[in-house]
Amino acid sequence: MPPAITSFGLQSRLLMTRLMTRIGLREHYILLPMAFVVGVVTAAAAVAFHGLIDLIRDRLYTHPDFLYSTRGIFLLVLLPALGGLCVGAFVVYVLRAREGHGVVDVMESVMRNRGVIPPRSAIEKILTSAVTIGSGGSAGAEGPIVQIGAAIASGVGMIFQISRQHMPVLIGCGCAAGISAIFDAPIGGVLFTLEVILLDFSIRAFAPVVLCSVVANVTTRAILIHFGGTTAAHAIFALPTNMASSPSFALDTLTGWRGLPHLVVLGVFCGLSGVAMTRLMYATDEQFHKLKVHRSLRPAVGGALLGLIGLIYIVIFGWIWIGQPKPIEFANYPMPAFFGDGYGAVQPMLAAGFYHRPQLYLLALLFFLCLAKIVGTCLTLGSGGSGGIIAPSLFLGATTGAFLNVLLNVLHLDPVFRPGFYATIGMGAVLAAVVHGPLSAILILFEVTDQRNIILPAMLACVTATGVARWVFPDSVYTLTLRRRGVRVGTGVDMTVLRRIMVEQVKMEPVTALPATTPFERLLQISAGTATSDFVIVDDQGNYQGMVTGDDVKTALLAREAIPLLLAGDIAREDLPRVKNTDDLASVLETFSRYEVARLPVCLSTNIDRVVGLISRRELMNRYYLALQN
Numbered sequence: 055m056p057p058a059i060t061s062f063g064l065q066s067r068l069l070m071t072r073l074m075t076r077i078g079l080r081e082h083y084i085l086l087p088m089a090f091v092v093g094v095v096t097a098a099a100a101v102a103f104h105g106l107i108d109l110i111r112d113r114l115y116t117h118p119d120f121l122y123s124t125r126g127i128f129l130l131v132l133l134p135a136l137g138g139l140c141v142g143a144f145v146v147y148v149l150r151a152r153e154g155h156g157v158v159d160v161m162e163s164v165m166r167n168r169g170v171i172p173p174r175s176a177i178e179k180i181l182t183s184a185v186t187i188g189s190g191g192s193a194g195a196e197g198p199i200v201q202i203g204a205a206i207a208s209g210v211g212m213i214f215q216i217s218r219q220h221m222p223v224l225i226g227c228g229c230a231a232g233i234s235a236i237f238d239a240p241i242g243g244v245l246f247t248l249e250v251i252l253l254d255f256s257i258r259a260f261a262p263v264v265l266c267s268v269v270a271n272v273t274t275r276a277i278l279i280h281f282g283g284t285t286a287a288h289a290i291f292a293l294p295t296n297m298a299s300s301p302s303f304a305l306d307t308l309t310g311w312r313g314l315p316h317l318v319v320l321g322v323f324c325g326l327s328g329v330a331m332t333r334l335m336y337a338t339d340e341q342f343h344k345l346k347v348h349r350s351l352r353p354a355v356g357g358a359l360l361g362l363i364g365l366i367y368i369v370i371f372g373w374i375w376i377g378q379p380k381p382i383e384f385a386n387y388p389m390p391a392f393f394g395d396g397y398g399a400v401q402p403m404l405a406a407g408f409y410h411r412p413q414l415y416l417l418a419l420l421f422f423l424c425l426a427k428i429v430g431t432c433l434t435l436g437s438g439g440s441g442g443i444i445a446p447s448l449f450l451g452a453t454t455g456a457f458l459n460v461l462l463n464v465l466h467l468d469p470v471f472r473p474g475f476y477a478t479i480g481m482g483a484v485l486a487a488v489v490h491g492p493l494s495a496i497l498i499l500f501e502v503t504d505q506r507n508i509i510l511p512a513m514l515a516c517v518t519a520t521g522v523a524r525w526v527f528p529d530s531v532y533t534l535t536l537r538r539r540g541v542r543v544g545t546g547v548d549m550t551v552l553r554r555i556m557v558e559q560v561k562m563e564p565v566t567a568l569p570a571t572t573p574f575e576r577l578l579q580i581s582a583g584t585a586t587s588d589f590v591i592v593d594d595q596g597n598y599q600g601m602v603t604g605d606d607v608k609t610a611l612l613a614r615e616a617i618p619l620l621l622a623g624d625i626a627r628e629d630l631p632r633v634k635n636t637d638d639l640a641s642v643l644e645t646f647s648r649y650e651v652a653r654l655p656v657c658l659s660t661n662i663d664r665v666v667g668l669i670s671r672r673e674l675m676n677r678y679y680l681a682l683q684n
Contacts (some may be wrong), residue, residue, distance in 0.1 A: 059213055061671060067369030085220055089227045089262040092210050093269030096203040096228055098268075100235035101277050103180050103199060106642030110188025115388040122368060122379035128647025130190075130390065131361030134153070134434075138353030141182050141440055142476065146350040149178055157197050157442065158535045160204040160229060161251055164222045164553075173209030176202045182440035186353075190393040192360060192430035197442020199236050200251075203270075218636060219554055222258045226252045230263045231270035233498075238274075240267040242498030250491045250532065253553075256573065313470045317479070317511050320458055321518025324480050327454045328447065328487025329523050331428045332531045335443075336538075338436030349438070356437025360430045364390035367426060371419050376411075381419060392427040396449040400481075403452050404474040413464050420457035424450060443531050448484040455480025471511075478503060479515045486516035487523035490530035551681050552640035557633055557656055560677045562667030565655070567592050570599055574610060577622050581607065589651045590665050591626040597663040600626035603651050634659040639674055646671055 076084050096636060114133050120126040161173050183198035207228030211221050226247045233243030252263075342352050367390050372380045382391050382552050387398030402408040409416060424494070431446040455476035462469040482499035486492040496512050523530075529537060567590045568577060577589060587604035606625050610617070630649055633642050636659045652672075655665040669677050 061665040083261075084214075084216065084551065085224055085227070085262040086265055088210055088214060088216070088224060089266035089271050092203070092207045092227045093231045093266040095206050095210070096199075096231035096266075097235045097270040097273035099176060099180065099202050099206060100199050100232060100274060101281075103184060103195065103202065103234075104595060106180065106184040107195060109186045110184060111388070111394065114189060118379060118384040118388065122372070122384075127365060127368065130364045131358055134190040134357030134361045134364075134393070135354045136357070137191060138355070138357030138434075138437065138439055139351070140185050140189075142350040142438055144182060144185075145353075145438065145440075146348075149182075157200050157251070158532050160201055160225065161532055162536055162539060163204070163208075164225055164251065170212075170218075170221065171201075171205045172210070173205050174204035176209075179205070182270050183442075186434065186439040186441050187394050189357070190360065190364070190389055191353075191357060191434040191439045191441060192392055192394070192396075192427065192446060193434050193439060193441020194395045194445020194448075195442060195510075196233060196236050196444035198229050198440065199232035200229045203230075203232035207231075209275050219556060219559075222553070223262055226259060226263050227266035230267040234271045235266040235274040236499055237502055238271065239265075239498050239501035240271040240608070242494055242501050243267045243270075245497050246489075246491060246494035249494050250489055290356075312404075314514065315441045315509065316462075316470050318515045318518050320455060320476060320479060321483050321515040322522050323458050324451055324454055324483035324515065325487045325519035325522025326526065327424065327428075327450055328484045328519060328561060329526045331431065331450060331484075331488060332523075332529070332534060334428060335432045335436055335531065336534055338432035342437045347393050352437045353434075353439045356433040356439060360393070361435045363426050363430060364393060367391070367422065371415075371422065376414060384533040391423055392430045392449065395445040397445065400449055400452045400477075402574065406472070406474065409456075409460070409473050413460055416460045417457070417464055418451050420460060423453045424457060427453065443488060444485060447488045448481040451481035451484030452477040453480075454484060471605070475508075475511075478505075478508060479511050482512045483515040483519035483574040487519040488531050490520055490524065490533070491514040492520045552643060552678060554636045555677060555681055556635065557637050557639070557641045557642060557669055558635040560639070560669055562656055562669055563653065563673075565590050565665050565667055567596070567665065568622050569594070570600075570621065570626065574617055574620035574621040574622060574625065577602065578607070578617075588651075588668060589622065590655055590668075591622055591664075598632060598655060598657065598665050599623065601630045601651075601653075601655060602626050603653075605651075607637065628637070630654065632657045632662060632665065633669065634662065638680065642669065642674060646674070 062236060071084055115121065117126070121129055155206055179198045179201050183193070183195060185431065187193055187195060194366075204225045204227050205228070207224045207226075208221070211224045216224065229251050230243040230247040233246050234240040237243070244263050245261075247263050247267075248259065256482070342356070345352065345355070347355060368380055372378050380390065382399050382402055386402050387396070390400035420459060427446055427450050431443070435441060435443070443483070455478070456473050456479075459469045459473040459476040478499070482495045485498070486495035489495070492513075495516050496509065499516075500506070500509055500510050566584065566586045566588075568580075580586060580589075587607070589602040591599045591602060593599050600623075602622055602625055606627060610625050611621060630651065631645060633645060633654045634657060642654065653668040653670045654666045656669050657663070657665050
């Protein structure tokens with residue numbers, strides 16, 4: 055970052071901090087003006103991102119007469135493969151970055167790096183995700199926009215040089231802004247951020263995240279109205295705008311006991327669907343990594359396999375079964391239903407007209423779409439394509455809910471609710487099962503549908519789906535990846551508090567450093583004279599080699615005849631890791647749990663070979679207790 059910009063940012067932050075201090079506000083309120091900036095910039099990035107996806111999609115899928123004819127049908131295989139090839143080459147040869155999902159990378163950054171994300175990743179994610187989704191890859195834009203918003207927030211934080219303890223909350227502001235702009239769901243964006251990203255519902259996190267989400271929503275509407283020339287604007291990826299008048303479910307609501315078992319069964323179905331997607335996605339990822347194909351070609355292979363499924367879908371369910379180019383009209387969605395984000399294909403499933411077809415055909419079609427969306431999403435993301443999991447979860451929920459309704463009709467069991475209602479509630483239930491976030495799923499569903507009567511049934515179905523998903527498989531689609539990367543995700547207030555405190559904020563004990571060649575008898579003399587029980591062992595250059603703990607000394611004393619021959623290096627524990635001054639206490643506590651020691655060596659993040667102090671379990675718990683009192 056240019057020095058002139060950072061200097062201006064630092065001076066501006068100091069000035070704002072002084073002004074807030076004079077009116078009695080605490081230091082963390084400095085995040086409020088920054089949240090405003092993040093909301094505006096993220097909204098503009100979301101609109102640009104959406105425009106690029108539309109541009110690519112419109113250029114590739116605008117000729118239905120040719121695309122869905124015998125002459126052009128093989129373009130359904132070629133287009134996603136070419137998109138994957140472009141993404142793979144760009145990631146490997148230009149970005150030189152690892153594959154990952156946007157939300158997972160943000161969560162890891164918040165937990166490990168205190169929210170530091172390279173700002174350039176916003177541009178990179180816009181390009182790779184737009185090409186993946188626009189060319190037909192089965193993925194959503196919500197995950198990428200979360201990472202884009204987080205990168206923007208990180209850049210703003212770097213400009214103003216805010217303290218590292220405040221950076222995670224500012225990152226959360228960017229995440230909430232992205233969800234708010236994409237879904238027209240400011241409340242859902244806030245809950246998703248607090249429940250899934252930050253795991254923090256404290257007021258210090260809540261206030262700036264709310265402000266940023268609202269600002270992003272208002273900015274998005276203003277941009278769409280200004281450039282669209284309309285008097286009203288909706289979410290960028292909007293579901294039907296007149297859902298209140300839809301005959302599919304407008305009059306359906308949970309008014310009696312008869313509907314409860316059906317919603318529980320729907321929750322069970324959706325929970326199993328969500329687990330199936332989570333488990334298969336990472337199985338696919340492992341298989342692609344074992345595939346003897348260059349990394350840059352893997353997304354192309356995934357895109358080609360997705361295209362083959364799309365070709366089978368068009369031939370069987372369009373040409374052969376009903377004699378039409380495709381089951382869902384081109385005007386509703388130009389791609390095969392499970393390509394891209396699939397929102398245009400979801401809309402007909404919420405209306406009554408979609409179900410005026412033979413029930414056997416509907417049953418087969420919906421079952422195929424469930425499987426195709428799961429497999430297609432796994433092929434796209436598992437092979438290295440760029441995109442998010444929220445849109446596929448909503449699509450899978452709609453098809454799962456509609457399939458259950460048709461199945462009940464085929465079995466001559468009264469489904470109580472109409473199929474569009476099942477599809478709508480299913481969207482929220484699968485999303486809750488996949489991300490393990492029932493609160494955010496309920497509110498996102500409410501905001502995108504603008505239907506108050508779905509809240510009660512959505513609550514029951516989402517909680518049931520989440521419970522089933524946790525029972526079958528304890529990890530969400532995000533925490534599974536984090537666990538495989540060596541990041542443990544805790545829950546509750548304790549872990550939230552510990553993640554906000556860094557090692558450098560804890561009182562450290564002085565270091566007694568000894569060369570590895572120090573005789574053990576000399577170590578005993580120092581211990582007796584200074585009451586020191588733990589020693590850091592260093593080499594000739596003063597670099598860390600290991601530690602001798604009080605327990606190690608007691609063990610060595612059992613063999614008294616060997617004491618004159620022992621050196622400090624002989625009994626040093628080389629397996630004890632160092633912790634950095636920028637690590638959070640949650641990770642340090644986890645390290646303490648793995649090694650039964652009273653103290654751990656601390657080094658600077660800029661020089662991991664030199665130990666600058668010792669952190670003890672006692673001081674860690676004292677700092678934690680002090681934080682709980684504030």
